[in-house]
Amino acid sequence: KNEVEQSPQNLTAQEGEFITINCSYSVGISALHWLQQHPGGGIVSLFMLSSGKKKHGRLIATINIQEKHSSLHITASHPRDSAVYICAAVNAGGTSYGKLTFGQGTILTVHP
Amino acid sequence: KAGVTQTPRYLIKTRGQQVTLSCSPISGHRSVSWYQQTPGQGLQFLFEYFSETQRNKGNFPGRFSGRQFSNSRSEMNVSTLELGDSALYLCASSLAGGGPRAEQFFGPGTRLTVL
Numbered sequence: 476k477n478e479v480e481q482s483p484q485n486l487t488a489q490e491g492e493f494i495t496i497n498c499s500y501s502v503g504i505s506a507l508h509w510l511q512q513h514p515g516g517g518i519v520s521l522f523m524l525s526s527g528k529k530k531h532g533r534l535i536a537t538i539n540i541q542e543k544h545s546s547l548h549i550t551a552s553h554p555r556d557s558a559v560y561i562c563a564a565v566n567a568g569g570t571s572y573g574k575l576t577f578g579q580g581t582i583l584t585v586h587p
Numbered sequence: 588k589a590g591v592t593q594t595p596r597y598l599i600k601t602r603g604q605q606v607t608l609s610c611s612p613i614s615g616h617r618s619v620s621w622y623q624q625t626p627g628q629g630l631q632f633l634f635e636y637f638s639e640t641q642r643n644k645g646n647f648p649g650r651f652s653g654r655q656f657s658n659s660r661s662e663m664n665v666s667t668l669e670l671g672d673s674a675l676y677l678c679a680s681s682l683a684g685g686g687p688r689a690e691q692f693f694g695p696g697t698r699l700t701v702l
Contacts, residue, residue, distance in 0.1 A: 508690075516677075516695065520692065563630070563687075573643045574643055575622075577632075
């Protein structure tokens with residue numbers, strides 16, 4: 476079992492739909508990143524959070540440290556949101572302290 | 588401000604050769620992290636440098652090494668290339684001492700193909 480698990484692996488939506496991508500982790504973390512990767516490889520950091528909730532435009536990220544779970548929500552989805560979304564946990568202890576462990580990514584396709 | 592730059596963008600090597608990739612962070616950023624992305628393994632952490640010191644290292648063999656210069660530019664080197672080293676190599680910079688615990692700004696990557 477991977478230390479960081481994302482679901483779903485693939486997600487198809489119609490324009491305008493509300494989208495949720497989930498990330499669960501089994502290790503202690505100090506922070507969690509949500510990243511977006513478009514075809515061609517470029518990665519953009521969407522959020523970094525260690526507690527609570529952050530919002531930026533149509534994107535919302537939440538994290539529950541006790542439940543070891545984070546979600547990324549996209550409201551009013553648009554075809555330009557089509558990308559791979561990756562969560563990455565910053566390990567908090569042991570020999571992996573400070574290292575990033577990545578989820579396998581969620582491929583999102585939004586149809587017009 | 589200019590973003591993170593990586594050179595070269597594309598590289599083709601043969602097995603057994605060695606390769607050096609370069610990363611220039613955003614001006615003022617002192618932490619540089621390197622990542623490998625492959626279709627099978629996804630993104631994996633290679634190492635992180637801050638103030639010319641390696642602060643953290645992922646689970647990669649010793650063939651993978653790196654360094655950081657006084658101007659924060661970083662290089663990573665892979666010796667004795669194997670077919671499985673074919674990947675997209677990404678670097679990311681962050682402000683001050685945050686490293687992976689701070690917002691990461693990614694470069695466009697270097698796509699390495701090993702034949």
